[in-house]
Amino acid sequence: MDYPFQDFEPKWRRVWDQSGAHHPDLAAADKPFYGLVMFSYPSAKKLHIGHWYNFGPADSYFRWKRMQGHTVFEPMGFDAFGLPAENYAVSRGVHPAVTTAESIGFIREQLKEIGAMYDWEREVDTSDPGYYRWTQWLFLKLFQRGLAYQKQAPVNWCPSCQTVLANEQAEGGACERCGTPVVKRDLKQWFFRITEYADRLLEGLERIDWPRRTKIMQENWIGRSTGTTIAFGLEGRDDRFEVFTTRPDTLFGVTYVVFAPEHPLVPEITASRQRAEVEAYIESVRRVTDLERLSTEREKIGVFTGAYAVHPLTGERLPVWIADYVLATYGTGAVMAVPAHDQRDFEFTRKYGLPVKVVIQPEVDAAILEAEALTQAFEDPGYMIHSGHFDGLRSEEGQEAVTRALEAEGKGRFSVNYRLRDWLVSRQRMWGAPIPIIHCPKCGTVPVPEDQLPVKLPEDITDFAPKGKSPLANLPSFMNVTCPKCGEPAQRDPDTMDTFVDSSWYFLRYLSPDRDDVAWDPEISRKWLPVDQYIGGAEHSTMHLLYARFIIKALYDAGLVTFDEPFARLRHQGIITHKGEKMSKSRGNVVNPDDFVAKYGSDVFRMYMMFMGDYEQGGDWSDEGITGIARFVNRLWRFYQDHAAAAPDGELPRDLNYALNHALEQVTRDLGELRFNTAISRMMELLNALYEAAAKGPIPGLRGALETFARLVAPFAPHLGEELWHTMHPESAETVSVFDQPWPQHDPAALVREVITLVVQINGKVRDKLEVPVGVDQDQAVALAQSSGRLTAWLEGKQIRKAVFVPGKLLNLVVG
RNA sequence: GCGAAAGUGGCGGAACUGGCAGACGCGCCGGCCUUAGGAGCCGGUGCCGCAAGGCGUGGGGGUUCAAAUCCCCCCUUUCGCACCA
Numbered sequence A: 001m002d003y004p005f006q007d008f009e010p011k012w013r014r015v016w017d018q019s020g021a022h023h024p025d026l027a028a029a030d031k032p033f034y035g036l037v038m039f040s041y042p043s044a045k046k047l048h049i050g051h052w053y054n055f056g057p058a059d060s061y062f063r064w065k066r067m068q069g070h071t072v073f074e075p076m077g078f079d080a081f082g083l084p085a086e087n088y089a090v091s092r093g094v095h096p097a098v099t100t101a102e103s104i105g106f107i108r109e110q111l112k113e114i115g116a117m118y119d120w121e122r123e124v125d126t127s128d129p130g131y132y133r134w135t136q137w138l139f140l141k142l143f144q145r146g147l148a149y150q151k152q153a154p155v156n157w158c159p160s161c162q163t164v165l166a167n168e169q170a171e172g173g174a175c176e177r178c179g180t181p182v183v184k185r186d187l188k189q190w191f192f193r194i195t196e197y198a199d200r201l202l203e204g205l206e207r208i209d210w211p212r213r214t215k216i217m218q219e220n221w222i223g224r225s226t227g228t229t230i231a232f233g234l235e236g237r238d239d240r241f242e243v244f245t246t247r248p249d250t251l252f253g254v255t256y257v258v259f260a261p262e263h264p265l266v267p268e269i270t271a272s273r274q275r276a277e278v279e280a281y282i283e284s285v286r287r288v289t290d291l292e293r294l295s296t297e298r299e300k301i302g303v304f305t306g307a308y309a310v311h312p313l314t315g316e317r318l319p320v321w322i323a324d325y326v327l328a329t330y331g332t333g334a335v336m337a338v339p340a341h342d343q344r345d346f347e348f349t350r351k352y353g354l355p356v357k358v359v360i361q362p363e364v365d366a367a368i369l370e371a372e373a374l375t376q377a378f379e380d381p382g383y384m385i386h387s388g389h390f391d392g393l394r395s396e397e398g399q400e401a402v403t404r405a406l407e408a409e410g411k412g413r414f415s416v417n418y419r420l421r422d423w424l425v426s427r428q429r430m431w432g433a434p435i436p437i438i439h440c441p442k443c444g445t446v447p448v449p450e451d452q453l454p455v456k457l458p459e460d461i462t463d464f465a466p467k468g469k470s471p472l473a474n475l476p477s478f479m480n481v482t483c484p485k486c487g488e489p490a491q492r493d494p495d496t497m498d499t500f501v502d503s504s505w506y507f508l509r510y511l512s513p514d515r516d517d518v519a520w521d522p523e524i525s526r527k528w529l530p531v532d533q534y535i536g537g538a539e540h541s542t543m544h545l546l547y548a549r550f551i552i553k554a555l556y557d558a559g560l561v562t563f564d565e566p567f568a569r570l571r572h573q574g575i576i577t578h579k580g581e582k583m584s585k586s587r588g589n590v591v592n593p594d595d596f597v598a599k600y601g602s603d604v605f606r607m608y609m610m611f612m613g614d615y616e617q618g619g620d621w622s623d624e625g626i627t628g629i630a631r632f633v634n635r636l637w638r639f640y641q642d643h644a645a646a647a648p649d650g651e652l653p654r655d656l657n658y659a660l661n662h663a664l665e666q667v668t669r670d671l672g673e674l675r676f677n678t679a680i681s682r683m684m685e686l687l688n689a690l691y692e693a694a695a696k697g698p699i700p701g702l703r704g705a706l707e708t709f710a711r712l713v714a715p716f717a718p719h720l721g722e723e724l725w726h727t728m729h730p731e732s733a734e735t736v737s738v739f740d741q742p743w744p745q746h747d748p749a750a751l752v753r754e755v756i757t758l759v760v761q762i763n764g765k766v767r768d769k770l771e772v773p774v775g776v777d778q779d780q781a782v783a784l785a786q787s788s789g790r791l792t793a794w795l796e797g798k799q800i801r802k803a804v805f806v807p808g809k810l811l812n813l814v815v816g
Numbered sequence B: 001g002c003g004a005a006a007g008u009g010g011c012g013g014a015a016c017u018g019g020c021a022g023a024c025g026c027g028c029c030g031g032c033c034u035u036a037g038g039a040g041c042c043g044g045u046g047c048c049g050c051a052a053g054g055c056g057u058g059g060g061g062g063u064u065c066a067a068a069u070c071c072c073c074c075c076u077u078u079c080g081c082a083c084c085a
Helices: A005-019 A049-067 A083-092 A096-114 A129-144 A167-173 A194-207 A212-222 A248-253 A272-287 A343-352 A395-408 A522-528 A544-557 A593-600 A602-611 A626-643 A654-672 A676-694 A702-713 A718-728 A778-787
Strands: A032-037 A071-073 A148-158 A163-165 A183-192 A225-234 A240-245 A256-259 A302-310 A317-323 A334-337 A412-417 A437-440 A444-447 A480-482 A489-492 A533-535 A575-578 A618-621 A755-762 A765-773 A800-806 A810-815
Touching: A005 A602, A005 A718, A032 A049, A032 A522, A049 A071, A049 A096, A049 A533, A049 A575, A049 A602, A049 A654, A049 A718, A083 A096, A096 A593, A096 A602, A129 A148, A129 A444, A129 A544, A148 A167, A163 A167, A163 A183, A194 A212, A194 A544, A212 A544, A225 A248, A225 A395, A240 A248, A240 A334, A248 A395, A256 A302, A272 A302, A272 A317, A302 A343, A317 A343, A334 A343, A395 A412, A593 A602, A593 A626, A602 A626, A602 A676, A602 A718, A626 A676, A626 A702, A626 A718, A654 A676, A654 A702, A676 A702, A702 A718, A755 A778, A765 A778, A778 A800, A778 A810
Parallel strands: A032 A071, A032 A533, A256 A317, A575 A618, A755 A810
Antiparallel strands: A148 A163, A148 A183, A225 A240, A225 A302, A225 A412, A256 A334, A302 A317, A437 A444, A437 A489, A480 A489, A755 A765, A800 A810
């Protein structure tokens, strides 16, 4: 291999570094472009191919933006807190700060090999006290606004990680990190009131350029549903309880009500003769993991409480049951059961022999459905029957009418519910930002005064293995403080924050990481945010990307930022497979970037990843496939070696000029859409055309073409692009960069054709191709087609019944 | 079950708004060069067929002069959610 990347790749990285090429003056920029990738998580020493796939192509896109005249800010940092880092530290018996610093050191060096425009002078490390001080400050801002609060609630507990988890991190009842089934624990925890922003999180989606499926995922996650809250009475008691339903039109079909086992009224209303059974049931539910509890396959079981509810409109007596198919955390934790029109209630009824009442018919004035004959619930909308004066109304009308009737009696109202839950942010682990709260026996919950931040993690901790409560709780030196309010002895909150809090604002900190008087520079953030282009994995759709949006909206309301959506444009890179399968250690098909970077160079590796397939779809890695890019780069290199020095000036021949400008046009278009694969194909075509032409003799205008080609290839292969550009500009100092040269524009005049290929079809099948002047009309085209002689077999003895002519493209003759 | 995306040669993948299916690359075949080739260069390569030609974008229907692309039904794969009342 004669392509000496070992020489020039490190050389250009050194030059860029020394000339400060990637350290823009943020205050002075007049066309700012904030290009962001999801920062890395240094839980081990290795940068894997997924990182490369995220960072390499993203950098190519940002370099292109720079050549288009933007001042591009492309930061990099480390999401250094968190369970994986801590677990890794625990497994080695070393303080996480030590192992994390070590990992960051390794990973930073690997990141540098990518040759991206990272501004290393603005690196951010979320585990640095200079950073998490401001994470704590952020917590206090939310606390002041009532958006951070403590509550006792059944929460997801991972027995393996020994900590609680947010709803988003316990999807499907398993720990997001380790896969262990989570269990419910009743604990007092800190929450962020993200539910208060549910509607605004939905609304904001309309204003941002994000992948459709990511928006849909967030919409589904928020799960807004409109319906009616209805108050039922309780027999023999003065108080009432509420249920939420989306089907108030079925209110007359209620035959019983169901409480979640955790519902606070359950102990109060349970009849004494049922108490033993109820308590046994509640106990059994507690032992079940969410994973099992959430299974729809599981038989619905429950227990009668012995209590009766009173129907709000008919006054009917309705038995009150408890069952774990009712969730304590959604709606009011109680539902009205309408077995005829809800499949879950129907199944429950079948098991316990409860009555069924049909109140919706598929057609008006018809009694098609009979309770006795039902084999499943009829859940579609229809027409109301057996519903007093509401009979005959369509479901939609009935929902409105029933709710209004309830409203009139003070027994109901229109309401909205969300699937989204408040964000549980406490973690019983030590490798995170300590929650800046002091618990005082006298004053209660007291925020740490801002001038006392950061609440630093202790360095002298030796026992940091998880034990079910934060390891910090065992350190008197950390825990014991004086109350900032009354000065009496008090205790710190031993928990740390979810790492997703850290990553909810890091893009703000990047802009002014050295400021120790403010979390971010208000002027610079006003100028640079929101992020112009964010690129990262789709796995963060409902966690990081939702949390960050929430935090920014909260900061916006607090007047701390001037924008309320953090990421104006978002794209996800796809997944790279290997031999058609996901890469994993267990399959033994993991591709190690370092090996290929060493063999082919950084540019080739990056370029092959871009060439593999559509960036947003991902692609399949092939050890052989990369040779295609290696060959291309070699051929390109060799072409400059052989022709650059003596390249003629002048004008390119017409066809080569067309090829060059076509490539410019297509590559520009493709880059805008992050379609790197087709862009690279176009450059290959151009190089093939140059080789073909060069084989025939000297090419007038080649000098200009090579100068342009160097700029064209530069974003894709930055080191090589720099080298080739300097080959064409030997007079330029090394510090003059190709990335400060203008992106080449195509010349529309060069793309005007005089002769085009006209496809001639007979009955829709291609039978001939004609080289014709670009302006021919239909009659001329038909005449030319008939006279070419190649169609006689098809036209003989037939009549042309119709001719379809697409100017400049195609002529279809319908014959018969 | 609900929601989303995808299915094209031996392989990775192209195809703008319905207009030459298979760009570009890998692999393979043949040739040149070479002491040698896991280097380079030239040519070929969807399938069937000697050819003419026919057939081809998961399967089946349909719309159209014309369908990978639009419509209907079905199959498969991936991802997300999943008792949310």
